[in-house]
Amino acid sequence: MESDWIKKFSGTLGPLPARVLRGIGDDVACLVSPKTDNLLWTTDSQREGVHFCWDWLTPQEVGSRLLAVNLSDVYVKGGTPVSALVALGIPKNFPEERIFSFYEGLAEACRRFDCPVVGGDISRTTGGFDAVLSLLARSPAGRFPGRDCLLPGDxxxxxxxxxxxxxxxxxxxxxxxxxxxxxxxxxxxxxxxxxxxxxxxxxxxxxxxxxxxxxxxxxxxxxxxxxxxxxxxxxxxxxxxxxxxxxxxxxxxxxxxxxxxxxxxxxxxxxxxxxxxxxxxxxxxxxxxxxxxxxxxxxxxxxxxxxxxxxxxxxxxxxxxxxxxxxxxxxxxxx
Amino acid sequence: MESDWIKKFSGTLGPLPARVLRGIGDDVACLVSPKTDNLLWTTDSQREGVHFCWDWLTPQEVGSRLLAVNLSDVYVKGGTPVSALVALGIPKNFPEERIFSFYEGLAEACRRFDCPVVGGDISRTTGGFDAVLSLLARSPAGRFPGRDCLLPGDxxxxxxxxxxxxxxxxxxxxxxxxxxxxxxxxxxxxxxxxxxxxxxxxxxxxxxxxxxxxxxxxxxxxxxxxxxxxxxxxxxxxxxxxxxxxxxxxxxxxxxxxxxxxxxxxxxxxxxxxxxxxxxxxxxxxxxxxxxxxxxxxxxxxxxxxxxxxxxxxxxxxxxxxxxxxxxxxxxxxx
Known part of the structure; x- marks a missing residue:
């Protein structure tokens, strides 16, 4: 199960350097930089047959949803989006117009939320279409509402x-x-x-x-x-x-x-x-x-x-x- | 073909904001920050049946290679790694010890190159195992040896x-x-x-x-x-x-x-x-x-x-x- 794998993996990584305020285990990672805002960083995916079917969502909706699920993690932590990278896995003989429609939906959402795609990767995949987005955002230094911050009385x-x-x-x-x-x-x-x-x-x-x-x-x-x-x-x-x-x-x-x-x-x-x-x-x-x-x-x-x-x-x-x-x-x- | 798709996608994105020195079309994206180093940012994947077969590479080697192919892009541009996110796609009934061995190889490489994994995503996939890594690095402001920087005589x-x-x-x-x-x-x-x-x-x-x-x-x-x-x-x-x-x-x-x-x-x-x-x-x-x-x-x-x-x-x-x-x-x- 995901949480067990993540715990085990965290154990093998060893201690994090001081520049990492928050590593694995929250909605986003938080990197501290001495002279500026913190950087928030997260990644989330949309996979055909796992997160959606093409009968349910238009390709544009898949693109828009891919950005939304990542932005959600950033907004809850007080972040302002900076930019995104997108890595695609494309099945053999996948209809090309579907790729472009996906891009259209993604690009439209990126404009709306002021979060440009600045790069990525495209590869063939042996399974269904998949898209992994990685999102970078800024948030004020000294402010991180972590999952571990609850106190009795809240x-x-x-x-x-x-x-x-x-x-x-x-x-x-x-x-x-x-x-x-x-x-x-x-x-x-x-x-x-x-x-x-x-x-x-x-x-x-x-x-x-x-x-x-x-x-x-x-x-x-x-x-x-x-x-x-x-x-x-x-x-x-x-x-x-x-x-x-x-x-x-x-x-x-x-x-x-x-x-x-x-x-x-x-x-x-x-x-x-x-x-x-x-x-x-x-x-x-x-x-x-x-x-x-x-x-x-x-x-x-x-x-x-x-x-x-x-x-x-x-x-x-x-x-x-x-x-x-x-x-x-x-x-x-x-x- | 990848380069055609990327060109078409770039066209739909519109102009990039000033904070993006380099977007789609180079080994890495380059983000400019007013008071500090530039941020370099890249993503690359390793997919079973596309980039490797389990008969050829050990799971540890796949983990190590995933970091290496991303670090390569950063080192050629003069970057110093900051940290990484890793998104995995795991097939149904995938042997759990193979996930842990993959993590071991990745964690070992992360320690060697001082590039901690600070988060990620795990999802099921309908195809073979896949891993998408996203890497953040710093590089000196004002220094970016772009693909477009050749002049006659070089x-x-x-x-x-x-x-x-x-x-x-x-x-x-x-x-x-x-x-x-x-x-x-x-x-x-x-x-x-x-x-x-x-x-x-x-x-x-x-x-x-x-x-x-x-x-x-x-x-x-x-x-x-x-x-x-x-x-x-x-x-x-x-x-x-x-x-x-x-x-x-x-x-x-x-x-x-x-x-x-x-x-x-x-x-x-x-x-x-x-x-x-x-x-x-x-x-x-x-x-x-x-x-x-x-x-x-x-x-x-x-x-x-x-x-x-x-x-x-x-x-x-x-x-x-x-x-x-x-x-x-x-x-x-x-x-």
């Missing part, structure tokens, strides 16, 4: 619509994608919403202490943060937090909480606010999403671990107000 | 042993790889030699005006440089310049010049020295390779194009001292 929030992408994916799989009630779900999967303005809030509001996107699922994100921070978490989301899933879930015959907790590809933002640090992060976010379908959900709070616990306990208020313990789960692209 | 040199990797590849394909006379060739293919010290010479010797590695073949490199510089080239290599290929070529039933000109994966360095700029680049290189099997070959000189020519003319002294015109050719990983 409040956990989620920005987005958890599970909606999973609903779209399920609709595409089951042939329900043309149903009017599935349009927003399918769109969430095919054209994930990202939040450039969130980056500015991270840069300016020190009360936002820890951030990550939920591209591998909300459950995986909550466990990763609390794991790396050495804390536990008590979730008490408002009753209506999954209202957006009621109709898709009933049509799909799925259960809303499972879709939100285990579904991947959401690109929602999980973040923590520290109560004793002043600032206006929450009203600023509320202002930004006024009139938008996205929600700002107060998920719950960070609590200290019980003495001797080496892993986080994540609990949630369930039916009849009874507190239930949630299992570690999530979405794994290596499965 | 002298062209090659550092390495052209065609040897192609000989090794052919030996592996034809079952001759165990032959004692093929040992060096096979080694050149499996464990390409790169030149960290060349980077220092580029940084310090302004007379080295244009550089690139020959990973897609010597012919492709000569044409790319003269294409982008708007010049032509007269090659007059010394008679013994392909002596290292005599025995491998005769065993393989191939012709030395074709192996050197068309073979890829060499990672030799093609570079130009400007005669009216002082400096000691050539004696420094000769000193560095003293006692080593690599050669420093004076290939020929850069000449002005005939009026009205839109493409370079590349000629070479052939048999009986007659000058022959060479065709554009090379190695294309997308074929």
């Amino acid at each position: 409040t956990l929030y989620l920005l987005g619509r958890p599970g909606l992408s999973k609903a779209g994916y399920s609709a595409l799989l089951s042939g329900l994608s043309a149903h009017q009630a599935m349009a927003e779900s399918v769109s969430a999967f095919c054209r994930p919403r990202i939040y450039p303005w969130f980056s500015e809030i991270v840069r300016e509001e020190a009360q936002v202490v820890a951030t990550m996107d939920t591209s591998d699922g909300l459950g995986q994100a909550v466990f990763a943060m609390s794991d790396q921070s050495g804390v536990s978490v008590r979730l008490d989301p408002p009753e209506n937090w999954l209202d957006h899933l009621q109709l898709p879930a009933s049509l799909l015959g799925q259960e809303p909480f499972g879709m939100a907790w285990e579904g991947g590809e959401d690109y929602d933002i999980l973040f923590a606010v520290r109560p004793d640090v002043g600032g206006g992060a929450i009203p600023r976010i509320q202002e930004q999403i006024r009139g938008e379908p996205e929600k700002l959900i107060r998920l719950g709070e960070v609590v200290a671990r019980n003495a001797g616990d080496h892993t986080p306990t994540v609990t949630m208020t369930g039916e009849n107000r009874r507190r239930v313990r949630l299992e570690r789960t999530g979405f794994d692209h290596t499965r | 002298t062209l040199y090659l550092l390495g042993r052209p065609g040897l990797s192609k000989a090794g590849y052919s030996a592996l394909l034809s079952g001759l790889s165990a032959h004692q006379a093929m040992a060096e060739s096979v080694s050149a293919f499996c464990r390409p030699r790169i030149y960290p010290w060349f980077s220092e010479i580029v940084r310090e010797e302004a007379q080295v005006v244009a550089t690139m590695d020959t990973s897609d073949g010597l012919g492709q490199a000569v044409f790319a440089m003269s294409d982008q510089s708007g010049v032509s080239v007269r090659l007059d290599p010394p008679e013994n310049w392909l002596d290292h290929l005599q025995l491998p070529a005769s065993l393989l039933g191939q012709e030395p010049f074709g192996m050197a000109w068309e073979g890829g994966e060499d990672y030799d360095i093609l570079f130009a020295v400007r005669p009216d700029v002082g400096g000691g680049a050539i004696p420094r290189i000769q000193e560095q390779i003293r006692g080593e099997p690599e050669k420093l070959i004076r290939l020929g000189e850069v000449v002005a194009r005939n009026a009205g020519d839109h493409t370079p003319t590349v000629t070479m002294t052939g048999e009986n001292r007659r000058r022959v015109r060479l065709e554009r050719t090379g190695f294309d990983h997308t074929r």
Whole structure:
């Protein structure tokens, strides 16, 4: 499984030099430079047959999505995009016009987000089409809201619509994608919403202490943060937090909480606010999403671990107000 | 073909912002930062069934080679490695110990060249194993020996042993790889030699005006440089310049010049020295390779194009001292 491989690999690498503020284990790497901003650096891929099928996404959407999934990691950390490299794997006899349409979608997204492609690599592949993008960004020196920065007392929030992408994916799989009630779900999967303005809030509001996107699922994100921070978490989301899933879930015959907790590809933002640090992060976010379908959900709070616990306990208020313990789960692209 | 796709893609991107000194079309991208060194940035891949087979390379060698092919691009441009990201595509049911061995080889090479892996991505793939590495390096502000920097009168040199990797590849394909006379060739293919010290010479010797590695073949490199510089080239290599290929070529039933000109994966360095700029680049290189099997070959000189020519003319002294015109050719990983 991906996280085990990464842990083992990190072990073989040895200590990192001082120029690396953050290496493997967060959404982005963070490189420190003595006289300037920090550099944020991340890589993410889109692979035919793994992340998407050509029946589901247009080539332009694949190009746009490739940039979006990388930008998401950078924006949650307060970064401003600098540029991108793109490495392609092209199957034999692949239709050339599809490559150009992919490029068109990528180039259009690059212009929109002011992140030029400055180079890359093209190679043949023995599998389906694949594209790996590597993204470089700048962020203010001394500011990195790491996954490991939670403290007991912090409040956990989620920005987005958890599970909606999973609903779209399920609709595409089951042939329900043309149903009017599935349009927003399918769109969430095919054209994930990202939040450039969130980056500015991270840069300016020190009360936002820890951030990550939920591209591998909300459950995986909550466990990763609390794991790396050495804390536990008590979730008490408002009753209506999954209202957006009621109709898709009933049509799909799925259960809303499972879709939100285990579904991947959401690109929602999980973040923590520290109560004793002043600032206006929450009203600023509320202002930004006024009139938008996205929600700002107060998920719950960070609590200290019980003495001797080496892993986080994540609990949630369930039916009849009874507190239930949630299992570690999530979405794994290596499965 | 790769170069056509890249040209078409570059066209759709529009103009680059000022922070990008060099975008698509060179070995590396070059980003300018106001107060510090330039950033060099490149990406290159290793794909099972395209760049290598598991019968030919150990997983450790694949890891080491992945770093080497990226470092090669950085060293030719005068860069000092900063760090790397690595994105893997893992087939279903891929042996886990092979992943760890790959990581071992990569980590060992990273330590040797002081270039830590600081992050990455792991995904399933529908094809063979693939690994895409993205490498960041620093280089002095104001110094970039671009492919487009040739001027008439410059002298062209090659550092390495052209065609040897192609000989090794052919030996592996034809079952001759165990032959004692093929040992060096096979080694050149499996464990390409790169030149960290060349980077220092580029940084310090302004007379080295244009550089690139020959990973897609010597012919492709000569044409790319003269294409982008708007010049032509007269090659007059010394008679013994392909002596290292005599025995491998005769065993393989191939012709030395074709192996050197068309073979890829060499990672030799093609570079130009400007005669009216002082400096000691050539004696420094000769000193560095003293006692080593690599050669420093004076290939020929850069000449002005005939009026009205839109493409370079590349000629070479052939048999009986007659000058022959060479065709554009090379190695294309997308074929």
